[in-house]
Amino acid sequence: MKQKTGLLSYGIYVPRRRLQRSSIYDSNKWFAPGLRGLAKGEKAITGWDEDPITMAVEAGRHCIQGIDRSIVHSLSLASTTLPFADRSNSGVVKEAMNLNDELSVSDRSGSLRCGTTALMDALQKEQTQLCLAADRRKARAASIQEMNYGDASTAFLVGSDSDGDVIANYLGGHSTSIDFVDHFRSSDVDFDYAWEPRFLRDEGYLKILGSTITGALSKLDIDASDIAHAVIATPARGVPQKLAALSGIATEAVADTLIANIGDTGASHPLLMLATTLQNAQPGEKILLASFGQGADVMVFETTQHLSKLNQQQANLATVAIKDDNYPRYLFHRGLIDIEKGMRAELDEKQPGTSLARDRKTVLGLIGGKCSETGEVQYPKTELVFNGESRTAGTQEDYPFADRSAKVLSFTADSLTYSPDPPSYYGMIDFVGGGRMVVEFADIENDEVDVGSDMRMVFRIKSFDELRGFRKYFWKATPVNTKTTSTAQETS
Amino acid sequence: MAKGIKDKVAILGMGCAKFGERWDCDADQLMLEAFEEAIADAGIEVPQLDAAWLGVGFDAQNVGPSGIPAAIALRLPDIGVTKVENYCASGTESLRGAVYAVASGAADIALAIGVEKLKDTGYGGLPTRTRGTRWDMIGVTGSAPGNFAQLASAYRSKHGVDKDELKRAMAHVSVKSHDNGSKNPKAHLRNVIDIDKALNAPMIAEPLGLYDCCGVSDGAACAIVTTPEIAKSLGKTDIVAIKAMQIVSSSGWELQGNEWDGSYFHTTRIAAKKAYEEAGVTKPSEQISLTEVHDCFSITELVTMEDLFISEEGQAWNDVLNGKFDADGQVPCQIDGGLKCFGHPIGASGLRMVYENYLQLLGRAGERQRKEPPSLCLSHNLGGMPSQNVSSISIIGPLA
Numbered sequence: 104m105k106q107k108t109g110l111l112s113y114g115i116y117v118p119r120r121r122l123q124r125s126s127i128y129d130s131n132k133w134f135a136p137g138l139r140g141l142a143k144g145e146k147a148i149t150g151w152d153e154d155p156i157t158m159a160v161e162a163g164r165h166c167i168q169g170i171d172r173s174i175v176h177s178l179s180l181a182s183t184t185l186p187f188a189d190r191s192n193s194g195v196v197k198e199a200m201n202l203n204d205e206l207s208v209s210d211r212s213g214s215l216r217c218g219t220t221a222l223m224d225a226l227q228k229e230q231t232q233l234c235l236a237a238d239r240r241k242a243r244a245a246s247i248q249e250m251n252y253g254d255a256s257t258a259f260l261v262g263s264d265s266d267g268d269v270i271a272n273y274l275g276g277h278s279t280s281i282d283f284v285d286h287f288r289s290s291d292v293d294f295d296y297a298w299e300p301r302f303l304r305d306e307g308y309l310k311i312l313g314s315t316i317t318g319a320l321s322k323l324d325i326d327a328s329d330i331a332h333a334v335i336a337t338p339a340r341g342v343p344q345k346l347a348a349l350s351g352i353a354t355e356a357v358a359d360t361l362i363a364n365i366g367d368t369g370a371s372h373p374l375l376m377l378a379t380t381l382q383n384a385q386p387g388e389k390i391l392l393a394s395f396g397q398g399a400d401v402m403v404f405e406t407t408q409h410l411s412k413l414n415q416q417q418a419n420l421a422t423v424a425i426k427d428d429n430y431p432r433y434l435f436h437r438g439l440i441d442i443e444k445g446m447r448a449e450l451d452e453k454q455p456g457t458s459l460a461r462d463r464k465t466v467l468g469l470i471g472g473k474c475s476e477t478g479e480v481q482y483p484k485t486e487l488v489f490n491g492e493s494r495t496a497g498t499q500e501d502y503p504f505a506d507r508s509a510k511v512l513s514f515t516a517d518s519l520t521y522s523p524d525p526p527s528y529y530g531m532i533d534f535v536g537g538g539r540m541v542v543e544f545a546d547i548e549n550d551e552v553d554v555g556s557d558m559r560m561v562f563r564i565k566s567f568d569e570l571r572g573f574r575k576y577f578w579k580a581t582p583v584n585t586k587t588t589s590t591a592q593e594t595s
Numbered sequence: 596m597a598k599g600i601k602d603k604v605a606i607l608g609m610g611c612a613k614f615g616e617r618w619d620c621d622a623d624q625l626m627l628e629a630f631e632e633a634i635a636d637a638g639i640e641v642p643q644l645d646a647a648w649l650g651v652g653f654d655a656q657n658v659g660p661s662g663i664p665a666a667i668a669l670r671l672p673d674i675g676v677t678k679v680e681n682y683c684a685s686g687t688e689s690l691r692g693a694v695y696a697v698a699s700g701a702a703d704i705a706l707a708i709g710v711e712k713l714k715d716t717g718y719g720g721l722p723t724r725t726r727g728t729r730w731d732m733i734g735v736t737g738s739a740p741g742n743f744a745q746l747a748s749a750y751r752s753k754h755g756v757d758k759d760e761l762k763r764a765m766a767h768v769s770v771k772s773h774d775n776g777s778k779n780p781k782a783h784l785r786n787v788i789d790i791d792k793a794l795n796a797p798m799i800a801e802p803l804g805l806y807d808c809c810g811v812s813d814g815a816a817c818a819i820v821t822t823p824e825i826a827k828s829l830g831k832t833d834i835v836a837i838k839a840m841q842i843v844s845s846s847g848w849e850l851q852g853n854e855w856d857g858s859y860f861h862t863t864r865i866a867a868k869k870a871y872e873e874a875g876v877t878k879p880s881e882q883i884s885l886t887e888v889h890d891c892f893s894i895t896e897l898v899t900m901e902d903l904f905i906s907e908e909g910q911a912w913n914d915v916l917n918g919k920f921d922a923d924g925q926v927p928c929q930i931d932g933g934l935k936c937f938g939h940p941i942g943a944s945g946l947r948m949v950y951e952n953y954l955q956l957l958g959r960a961g962e963r964q965r966k967e968p969p970s971l972c973l974s975h976n977l978g979g980m981p982s983q984n985v986s987s988i989s990i991i992g993p994l995a
Contacts, residue, residue, distance in 0.1 A: 445718065446716075446717050446718045447718065447720075447723055447738075450723045450724075450725075450736065451725075454732070455728050458728040458729060458732065459732065462729060462732060462733075465732075465733065466732045466733060479852070481851040481852070482851065483729070483733060485847070485851075489846075489847045489848060489850075489851035489852055490848055490851075490852055491846065512749060512856065512857045513745035513746070513748045513749035513752075513857035513858075513981075514745055514748055515737075515740075515741045515742075515744035515745050515748065515800045515801050515803075516798075516800065516801035517737050517738050517740065517741030517744070517799075517800040517801075518798055518799055518800060518801075519720055519738035519740055519741065519799050519800055520723070520736060520737050520738040520741055520800075521723075521736075526798075526800075526801070527737065527741070529735045529737055529741065530745055530748070531745065531749075531857055531982060533853050537853055538851070538853070539850070539851065539852070539853055540733075540850075541734070541735055541850065541980075541982055542735060543735050553748075554748050554749065554752035555752070565732075566736070575732065577732065577733060
């Protein structure tokens with residue numbers, strides 16, 4: 104008999120910086136005074152060194168903390184803003200997460216509901232799959248999209264009782280596919296082109312998504328009044344409530360759309376809303392998930408008694424949000440304004456494919472070495488152990504550093520070297536358990552680092568090779584936030 | 596330990612170009628400027644040179660590959676010219692090549708010359724460069740001040756020195772060097788600064804402000820070396836001899852183990868011990884008369900005083916503030932103005948330091964001349980970054 108399939112875990116990554124919408128409006132009101140109505144709240148934005156790959160890694164790590172990685176059989180990454188057209192984006196995530204080489208990976212794209220479609224596919228399989236979704240969309244300055252779009256990533260580990268504790272059983276789903284073009288973005292352009300929101304609301308959300316929700320409830324023979332949480336990922340004010348009412352779901356069941364403090368996070372958004380809803384759900388509750396994009400996906404889950412334990416564990420890793428009103432910096436980091444970067448930015452960042460192939464695990468997986476003769480650990484791995492105590496070559500076994508905590512030994516804030524977000528913080532860190540490295544620091548705000556500060560490693564973009572359209576990834580150290588908040592309630 | 600180099604090689608002549616923003620000069624002209632002074636000082640003809648070493652740090656803005664550019668610029672006919680690069684110890688490395696050639700008997704008279712055209716970069720500071728394919732994937736592309744600034748955070752944390760107090764000691768280092776540089780016609784920066792100017796300068800890499808950083812300039816310097824016997828036969832009387840030359844390279848211990856604490860230079864400490872043994876120095880703070888150390892940044896000079904065992908560990912900041920290293924102090928440091936005022940044309944720096952020590956030993960340092968005659972003079976270079984570097988120490992003094 105087939106075992107029960109459902110969600111084993113979730114992971115969330117919402118970047119620390121929250122761009123204040125008022126700062127967008129203040130700079131653009133001379134041109135677009137109509138944005139005033141949207142100039143409330145804030146949206147989560149990534150730094151210059153993040154993209155859907157790095158964001159997915161962070162959500163993925165959050166998701167599988169404490170879980171034996173060998174149970175993961177496949178991995179999917181859903182996004183409408185994948186950085187590579189021909190290099191497996193999910194494959195990079197797999198390397199950064201140090202997952203087994205014998206793993207099936209897939210990139211999912213093409214629609215804002217690619218995240219839920221990938222999740223639904225995984226729920227219908229019998230193997231354990233890590234489903235990741237992340238988006239980092241560009242929007243033109245002074246556009247409605249710029250006000251609305253936020254950055255985030257979400258991860259779900261899908262599997263059965265045999266792999267771990269299922270926190271929410273999958274009761275079933277229903278999809279429709281209709282080529283409804285309320286907005287689009289061609290492969291070769293950066294920006295969406297969108298029709299007026301009223302058209303999307305009336306003809307898209309209310310009709311297509313509405314009928315898919317009722318279709319799902321009817322197909323699964325679930326009474327709408329039994330839905331405790333309706334996760335309706337339609338980032339338009341009042342629409343989730345209207346859809347709930349149309350299908351007979353109580354309006355109190357409608358989940359927060361997270362627009363006020365995070366923004367519309369694209370392909371990740373339905374999953375982000377589902378994850379934050381799980382954070383606040385009780386065992387034995389039915390959750391409906393509905394997402395839209397040239398048709399719709401609707402799924403229904405029922406939480407189990409294992410949810411609370413996972414919620415406690417996952418809450419401990421949430422980051423603390425920081426208010427950000429530096430709108431010009433945001434524009435620069437999105438490539439929307441051209442700043443004079445100076446000659447120091449001219450360094451050729453060409454990455455030889457050969458050396459990346461040789462050092463794949465060292466670079467992407469932050470794998471160092473442990474000498475089988477002396478027990479010394481070090482980064483990076485070398486043929487001879489660093490202190491020369493053994494003259495035998497090749498004694499070092501793989502030793503992963505990415506999930507080890509570290510302390511700052513020395514550091515600086517460098518205003519001379521080129522950084523898209525000056526000053527560039529970097530320094531030497533000592534890992535707990537041995538090993539050290541000189542490394543860049545990420546997400547430092549207000550001098551919050553000093554000798555002795557606790558750090559954790561994060562996977563980031565190291566540099567861009569603008570000549571050849573490549574981007575290099577590596578690990579950086581970031582301060583461990585001691586304060587914890589639930590991501591959904593972050594208001595900075 | 597090996598027998599060492601002490602008193603086996605004499606300096607026959609030295610030369611140093613005017614350092615600065617030499618917009619008018621190519622590397623060829625800078626080399627010739629230093630070389631002509633040295634060859635006149637040595638009192639020999641060019642064909643008497645048996646071999647030459649050329650030290651340069653950066654290729655892109657400089658002479659290009661090989662020793663050929665020096666052979667052409669100086670018209671050194673039919674001898675071998677070897678180009679050496681060893682980060683900021685490149686100048687000293689070229690001298691080591693020449694000294695070892697003479698000591699071995701392979702050459703009677705050898706030339707060491709170093710040059711750098713940093714002002715062809717187009718911006719202040721050192722050019723950004725790669726460190727090899729593997730490092731470029733995992734290393735930090737920081738600036739030189741950023742790399743050395745980390746010393747300050749580790750030093751104050753280890754020794755419990757107040758941040759402002761350490762900054763004041765660092766400022767004193769720079770004020771002192773500007774005082775000295777103002778008296779040196781060959782220095783690039785000849786302005787006097789006060790402590791407030793140093794303390795309030797724009798931040799370059801926390802906690803290093805503008806005046807904590809050495810200048811950036813073009814320059815060249817050279818030395819002609821021979822055996823003491825040949826020097827005497829050429830009529831030299833006050834012969835300056837090489838007492839010690841040591842170079843130590845990091846082998847990864849600092850960067851990959853967990854023992855090093857980031858507050859000092861492991862390589863310098865080892866090189867100092869070896870150099871003192873080679874030169875017969877047992878009490879450095881009493882026997883070393885002058886030091887020219889690698890003051891790429893004020894904090895580097897400060898911690899180097901401890902690494903050379905001239906200050907007690909954790910006390911250099913106090914010694915600095917008490918004037919121990921001022922021109923009229925117990926052991927003057929950078930009596931010529933140092934990298935601070937000469938700037939740091941990589942290939943030239945090590946030789947420029949030896950040049951000052953040589954002038955001081957011969958009483959030819961003009962307005963800067965130390966009144967009490969120096970006995971042993973030390974010069975020191977550091978290349979790379981605190982966690983992975985090459986350190987060189989040279990000691991010269993009157994031939995025994």
